[in-house]
Amino acid sequence: MMASVTASDVAALRGVITADCVRASSPERACDNEGSACVCELDDADLQRFLVARRRDVDAATELVRQERTWKSKYLPVMRTASLEALLAKHKVVHGGRTANGDAVVVVYVRKHDKNEEDCVHLNTQLAVVAIEAGMARSESGQLLAVMDMSEFGWAQTDLAMAKRIIYLLSIAYPERLSKMILFRAWLPFRSFYALVSPFVDERSKRKVHFASELSELESLHALTLSDLPVELGGTLDTATDSDSGCWWDALDRSVLLHQATDADK
Structure with missing residues (x-):
């Protein structure tokens, strides 16, 4: 599943979401100041999944990460x-x-x-x-x-x-x-x-x-x-x-x- 995703792809996505973590101040962005999971905690395997789902498009994968985090902050536990x-x-x-x-x-x-x-x-x-x-x-x-x-x-x-x-x-x-x-x-x-x-x-x-x-x-x-x-x-x-x-x-x-x-x- 992950064969087409490279280490540089993962590094690029991690760079974007790490910057999001620094800037974010609401669940609509990457992090939640009130304590829900931060995207910076995603491991490389998680980032690979997002990249595969969006055909290695880092911008699209970043948006998917945000959507996934927003959904989980609303519906879990x-x-x-x-x-x-x-x-x-x-x-x-x-x-x-x-x-x-x-x-x-x-x-x-x-x-x-x-x-x-x-x-x-x-x-x-x-x-x-x-x-x-x-x-x-x-x-x-x-x-x-x-x-x-x-x-x-x-x-x-x-x-x-x-x-x-x-x-x-x-x-x-x-x-x-x-x-x-x-x-x-x-x-x-x-x-x-x-x-x-x-x-x-x-x-x-x-x-x-x-x-x-x-x-x-x-x-x-x-x-x-x-x-x-x-x-x-x-x-x-x-x-x-x-x-x-x-x-x-x-x-x-x-x-x-x-x-x-x-x-x-x-």
């Missing part, structure tokens, strides 16, 4: 509410294994999504953030491979607002964290919906999206093993404990990302 706990317990998202190159596998059962549920986009955005952060905590490469089980896709899953939110998260809040997205068992109803969604996806991200109809394709074309995949998809991995939301919280740095909700939140 995620509140550990009863509503989010209940959503996690639906077993909609589970941990898979880890690929040969160290990507953490995350499996999403899209049929368990219902766009008609109360506060759907907000709660599912929180779920997505928890899934991404927990996946990164398990990843050795810093990236995730998402397997989206599209079987039984129907009207309740045609959620354009949520699809656009996921696109935003992966392109702005977590750029280059996704190595590949496999749309598994995506039959005609979903493919029609995908035609509506795809114009919102940039060309680089589109190249990360793959369709697969059979378990054998996941193994032969995407180097996934049965031990990487849950039993529900035909693999051998027991993901039953993922229905206990505690395993998600335990994978995360609670002092940074999550904190216990008050009684009023519950």
